[in-house]
Amino acid sequence: MTIRKGKLLIIGFGPGAFEHITQRAREAIEESEVIIGYNTYVDLIRGLLTDQEIVRTGMTEEVSRAQEAVRQAELGKKVAVISSGDSGVYGMAGLVYEVLIERQWDPSTGVEVEVVPGISAINSCASLLGAPVMHDACTISLSDHLTPWEQIAKRVEAAASADFIIALYNPRSGRRTRQIVETQRILLKYRSPETPVGLVKSAYRDREQVILTTLGSMLDHDIGMLTTVIIGNSTTFVYEGLIITPRGYQRKYTLDSTVQALRPHERLRTEAEPWSLNAQEEGWDDDEEEPPVRMESTAMASAAASEPMKTEQHSVSLALEALQLLTAKGILSGGSLSAAVEATSPVRTTLSIFELGIAPGIANKKFTAQQMTMIAELVGEKGEIEYTPHHQIIVRIETEDPSSVVDQLKKAQLLVFPIGDVAQIKACDFCNLEKDEAIPVAEQLNRVIGGLKTPKELKIGINGCGMACYGAVLEDIGIVFRRGAYDLFLGGKTIGRNAHAAQPVAEGISASDIVPAIERIFKEYAEKGHPNERFHKFFKRVGKVAGFEHQDHHEPVAVDAACGD
Numbered sequence: 245m246t247i248r249k250g251k252l253l254i255i256g257f258g259p260g261a262f263e264h265i266t267q268r269a270r271e272a273i274e275e276s277e278v279i280i281g282y283n284t285y286v287d288l289i290r291g292l293l294t295d296q297e298i299v300r301t302g303m304t305e306e307v308s309r310a311q312e313a314v315r316q317a318e319l320g321k322k323v324a325v326i327s328s329g330d331s332g333v334y335g336m337a338g339l340v341y342e343v344l345i346e347r348q349w350d351p352s353t354g355v356e357v358e359v360v361p362g363i364s365a366i367n368s369c370a371s372l373l374g375a376p377v378m379h380d381a382c383t384i385s386l387s388d389h390l391t392p393w394e395q396i397a398k399r400v401e402a403a404a405s406a407d408f409i410i411a412l413y414n415p416r417s418g419r420r421t422r423q424i425v426e427t428q429r430i431l432l433k434y435r436s437p438e439t440p441v442g443l444v445k446s447a448y449r450d451r452e453q454v455i456l457t458t459l460g461s462m463l464d465h466d467i468g469m470l471t472t473v474i475i476g477n478s479t480t481f482v483y484e485g486l487i488i489t490p491r492g493y494q495r496k497y498t499l500d501s502t503v504q505a506l507r508p509h510e511r512l513r514t515e516a517e518p519w520s521l522n523a524q525e526e527g528w529d530d531d532e533e534e535p536p537v538r539m540e541s542t543a544m545a546s547a548a549a550s551e552p553m554k555t556e557q558h559s560v561s562l563a564l565e566a567l568q569l570l571t572a573k574g575i576l577s578g579g580s581l582s583a584a585v586e587a588t589s590p591v592r593t594t595l596s597i598f599e600l601g602i603a604p605g606i607a608n609k610k611f612t613a614q615q616m617t618m619i620a621e622l623v624g625e626k627g628e629i630e631y632t633p634h635h636q637i638i639v640r641i642e643t644e645d646p647s648s649v650v651d652q653l654k655k656a657q658l659l660v661f662p663i664g665d666v667a668q669i670k671a672c673d674f675c676n677l678e679k680d681e682a683i684p685v686a687e688q689l690n691r692v693i694g695g696l697k698t699p700k701e702l703k704i705g706i707n708g709c710g711m712a713c714y715g716a717v718l719e720d721i722g723i724v725f726r727r728g729a730y731d732l733f734l735g736g737k738t739i740g741r742n743a744h745a746a747q748p749v750a751e752g753i754s755a756s757d758i759v760p761a762i763e764r765i766f767k768e769y770a771e772k773g774h775p776n777e778r779f780h781k782f783f784k785r786v787g788k789v790a791g792f793e794h795q796d797h798h799e800p801v802a803v804d805a806a807c808g809d
């Protein structure tokens with residue numbers, strides 16, 4: 245006679261609502277003969293019960309529940325052990341295995357085990373809050389019932405410093421009230437008090453409660469054993485009552501909006517992600533037909549290959565470095581650095597690479613030694629200073645505070661401008677500022693459209709004499725000052741094997757008319773250009789911009805046969 249082998253079904257039934265119990269979990273409950281679970285959980289799955297034997301236990305009797313389950317299974321029964329959420333996440337699965345192992349369980353001959361997955365609280369609670377868990381996240385149980393508090397505190401600290409989104413399970417009970425207070429204190433060392441926090445109690449159960457709060461004020465609300473606390477990372481934001489964490493860290497700043505999201509076509513490109521492992525290993529493949537968004541990026545990727553920018557450093561040490569820098573510059577004074585960290589708490593520790601163009605002026609091409617020194621100091625060991633094919637100095641600075649970088653540069657009389665898909669004024673040096681009549685126009689152009697968004701980068705060259713030695717006529721838009729007025733060129737193809745100069749479209753435009761004309765051209769391009777469409781393509785496609793006609797270069801030249809033969 246063969247003894248019937250029992251089976252252990254370790255089932256997570258999800259947050260509580262019937263619809264969120266998986267099909268397999270339902271079947272497993274239905275097919276089992278004995279159900280072992282905490283009272284409340286048995287009540288939650290009542291709808292699925294038929295004639296199963298129920299072994300109900302109190303909350304703290306987990307070990308005896310696991311032992312009882314194993315004992316019944318060894319008697320040959322099919323036993324369901326139920327946990328809320330997922331049974332492998334602070335649930336019964338591990339405990340059941342531990343009991344089995346203690347009894348020298350052999351999977352091939354002993355009772356069969358099936359762990360049935362369920363929706364864990366981090367997932368169910370996140371779904372009620374919006375999309376807070378879009379990036380790297382971790383779960384931390386604040387219960388120090390089975391784990392020493394120092395260990396938990398260490399994990400909170402590590403998760404906070406590494407900018408993880410954190411889901412706190414077992415945040416607080418009648419008896420354990422200090423843990424959540426201490427956790428908040430640790431988190432505030434690394435994250436802003438404004439960090440969005442969601443408190444979800446009894447997700448998908450009768451007494452469901454969803455509260456949107458912040459790290460600073462989360463303790464003003466009711467937090468209990470049935471609550472999961474979800475804490476955003478440094479990029480998490482709130483929109484119409486929803487907590488959203490963007491999928492990636494954004495890196496580019498414009499002067500007006502601080503954060504400039506990468507456009508879809510810029511995403512997933514190695515050179516747009518200088519922090520990625522790929523960027524550190526590969527350069528740009530220069531056989532590509534269309535070069536990268538910005539030519540400059542090629543140099544950047546290869547620079548990164550030889551000397552990777554370290555973007556993943558322990559944030560405390562980075563914060564300390566930032567403070568050191570400020571102290572060295574006399575911006576912060578007195579006290580030890582660690583005291584300064586405490587004093588400036590909460591320290592925002594997420595670094596972004598702040599990328600911007602720098603120039604001594606529109607016409608002035610000469611940096612002073614002091615300016616160079618201060619740029620070098622700002623950029624530091626980890627940043628980059630790049631000289632591009634466009635007479636541009638681009639700097640990349642690791643910083644938590646881009647606006648202070650801009651302030652410092654401006655204080656040093658430097659011009660700062662965003663790079664990428666914006667209008668950029670490229671003026672000549674006006675023969676060392678001697679042929680200076682057109683400088684006010686260049687400066688005015690920079691004031692009115694410099695840095696504004698365009699479908700694709702738009703370079704507007706302006707040269708102060710007919711020599712046009714800075715190549716204005718080779719740009720997207722070229723302006724050449726000659727005989728007291730301005731000649732206008734449109735649609736240069738600045739890159740590629742079939743690069744060509746811009747077309748001359750008008751001559752002798754007056755000083756008062758030229759800026760409005762360029763503004764109109766810019767406006768039409770900004771409004772009607774397709775995303776990512778270069779200006780020369782746009783000009784060709786629309787045929788006429790602000791009244792200036794495109795002439796097709798490839799039209800066969802009509803040969804006047806009259807004078808032939």
Ligand code: SAH
Pocket residue numbers: 259260327328329330331332333334335363364365366368369412413414415444445446447448449468469470471472473
């Ligand atoms: N195995 C479960 C976790 C058990 S630990 C899972 O995977 O979800 C118990 C903790 O889980 C609670 O203190 C609470 O923080 C969280 N939790 C479980 N179910 C929840 C629900 N429906 N709503 C909110 N939090 C819940």
